[in-house]
Amino acid sequence: MSGKGRILVVDDESGIRFSLKGILEDEGFAVVEADTGEGALELLDAGEALDLVFLDIWLPGLDGLEVLSRLREDRPELPVVMISGHGTIETAVAAIKHGAFDFIEKPLSLEKVLLAAHKALEFSLLKQENMALRHSLGEAEVHLTGASPAMNSLREMIGQVAPTDAWVLITGENGTGKEIAARLLHGQSLRAAMPFVAVNCAAIPEELIESELFGHEKGAFTGADKAQIGKFELAHRGTLFLDEIGDMSLKTQAKILRILQEQRFEHVGGRKTITVDVRVLAATNKDLPAEIRCGNFREDLYYRLKVFPLTVPPLRERIGDIPLLIDDFVETLSRRGGCKRAVFSPETLAVLTTYPWPGNVRELKNFVERMLILAGGREITPDRLPPDITSQATVTAAPMQAAAPAAASSSAPLAVSAAADDDEIPDTFQAGPLDLKAARAAFEARFLEAKLREFGGNVSKLAEAVGLDRSSLYRKLKGYGIQVE
Ligand SMILES: Nc1ncnc2c1ncn2[C@@H]1O[C@H](COP(=O)(O)OP(=O)(O)OP(=O)(O)O)[C@@H](O)[C@H]1O
Ligand SMILES: [Mg+2]
Structure with a gap:
């Protein structure tokens, strides 16, 4: 983008072009000129990126009104300010009825020119903002829930890279939140008011992807019965999100690479x-x-894409986020209606933190919805969990004590209330894949919760007892979604 915007001045009088150019350039705009209506349309057909047109009404050959009507058809989003001489004011008024944004009169006054330019540009910005808003209203507001160190640092990196114009490659397993991260990034960027256009490269058949991205002319291929604008153009001034880029063919990759470098196509x-x-x-x-x-x-x-890489970690590597995400989904799903709010008991949360979540946050979200529907407002206890979850969770509905020997080292300042029967393998340890980290975290969550209750909710006392400093214990509790007063 050049400075504040790019303005086309169409007038056959070189004196008018000269003074308009002077006024506008002094104000920081870039100015392109045409001395005939035909010349103006040629520039537009050549793909000149423009933000505003000043258009003389009386022109030799194709006149201003004809040019205006072509512009309305081809570039409806582009504001046009008519330039009217003596005796054409009525025509100027008529032009407004035909979609011109405004008109200015000759002789030109500096103030009026600038006022018209700013008003027109502001108006088109508002129109774009509106479009972007309407676009985003269809979806929930964008936020990345999670307080795990991984999520905190992801959010921080998004905040750092957003205001730059750097390209970003986001990697992560299915359903981890890559698209959410991309939308958040766009929302925090200087392009936030402009469109965010997402293209799922995997969902578009190979033979259509080029036309989808670059647009096509009428008759370009069988079935192309009208011209279509491509996603690159739709994303002008905004952000283009190329999702599932790994599924793009080598041929399209070559084309994309060239376009990414040149920004023209x-x-x-x-x-x-x-x-x-x-x-x-x-x-x-x-x-x-x-x-x-x-x-x-x-x-x-x-x-070229990896100028700034971001990785969204799988959910099983940030299990502390699970209770927070569940809260978040319970809140949004119940507010949306269709299911009643219900509480996931701490024991249930402990079980859920040991399930591997192969479908990551998307799977968790669907799961929460399913549970809310089934629960009908009742508390969700471990016995209500479906077998597809419990069969893969490393901790099941076992009571607290079952897991105790794992943590009760002789130096532990806290004695665990009851030891499990040594001869029996607690069912906590039977099902699911072996994941020591997850099991340890699940135990820790249940342990801390029970102890916090024992200490009457006093975090400082508990911190002292378990040998942690207060703030790290507090973070841990929050991370596990344990209520702290
Ligand atoms: N941190 C998060 N906070 C809140 N919701 C999230 C979070 N991460 C993901 N989601 C939700 O999970 C679902 C999947 O997220 P998203 O579509 O961004 O994942 P993805 O990584 O693009 O997945 P895929 O690889 O399958 O395209 C969405 O409904 C999204 O709203
Ligand atoms: Mg996605």
Whole structure:
């Protein structure tokens, strides 16, 4: 983007073009000129990126009103300010009825020119903001729930990279929140008011992806019965999110790489070059270095995209976030209606933190919805958990004491209330894959919760007893979703 915006001045009088150019350039705008209506349309057909047009009403050849009507058709989002001479004021008023934003009269006054320019640009910005807003209203507001160190640092990195124009590659397993991260990043960027356009590269058939991204001319291929604008153009001034980029064919990758470098391209079946200003965020759940080794992904594209890499960790590596996410989903789902709010008991939460969540946050969200529907407002206790969860959780509905021997070392300042029967293998240890880290965390959560209750909710006393400093204990409790007064 050049300065404050790019303005086209169309007038056959060179004196008018000269003074408009002077006024606008002094104000920081970039100015392009045309001396005929035909010349103006040629510039537009050539894909000149513009934010505003000053258009003379009387022009030799194609006149201002004809140019205006072509503009309304081809570039409805582009504001047009008519320039009217003596005797054309009535025409100028008519032009407004035909979609011109405003008009200014000759002789030109500096103030009026600038006022019209600013008003028109502000108006088109508002229109775009509105579009972006409408676009985002369909979805829930964007936030990344989680207080784990991994999530905190992800959020911090998003905050750092957002205001730059750097391209970002987001990697992570299915359902970890890559798209949420991308939307959050866009929302915190200087392009926030502009469109966020997401393209799922895996969902579009290979033969259609180019037309989807770059648009096509009428008749470009069988079935192209009308011209269509592509996602790159829709994302002009905003952000283009290329989702599942690892699923793009090598041919499309080559094309993307060129466009990413030059920010210009042609419609499929067209010859004019379109120039855009787009920030690209890409996401994948694939291991791109491995894909490069297999020859499925271009190394140069990888390095071009990976200007700033972000990784969204799988849920099983941040189990402290599980209770927070559950709270969040209970809240949004019950507020949305359709299911009653219900409480997940601490024992249930402990079991859930040991389930591996292969589908990550998306799986958790669907699970919460399913549980809320089934619970009908009653507390969700471990016995209500479905077998597909309990069969893979390393901790089941076992009572507190069952897990106790694992933590009751002789030096522990706290004696655990009751020891399990040594001869029996507690069922806590039977089901599910072996994941010591998860089991330890699950135990810790249950242990701390029970002890906190014993200490009447006094975090300082508990901290002293378990040999942690108060603030780290507090963070731990919060992380496990344990209520602290
Ligand atoms: N940290 C989070 N806080 C709140 N909701 C989240 C979080 N992470 C993910 N979600 C929710 O989980 C679902 C999946 O997230 P998203 O679509 O961003 O994942 P993804 O990584 O793009 O998945 P995929 O690889 O399958 O495309 C969405 O409904 C999203 O709202
Ligand atoms: Mg996604």
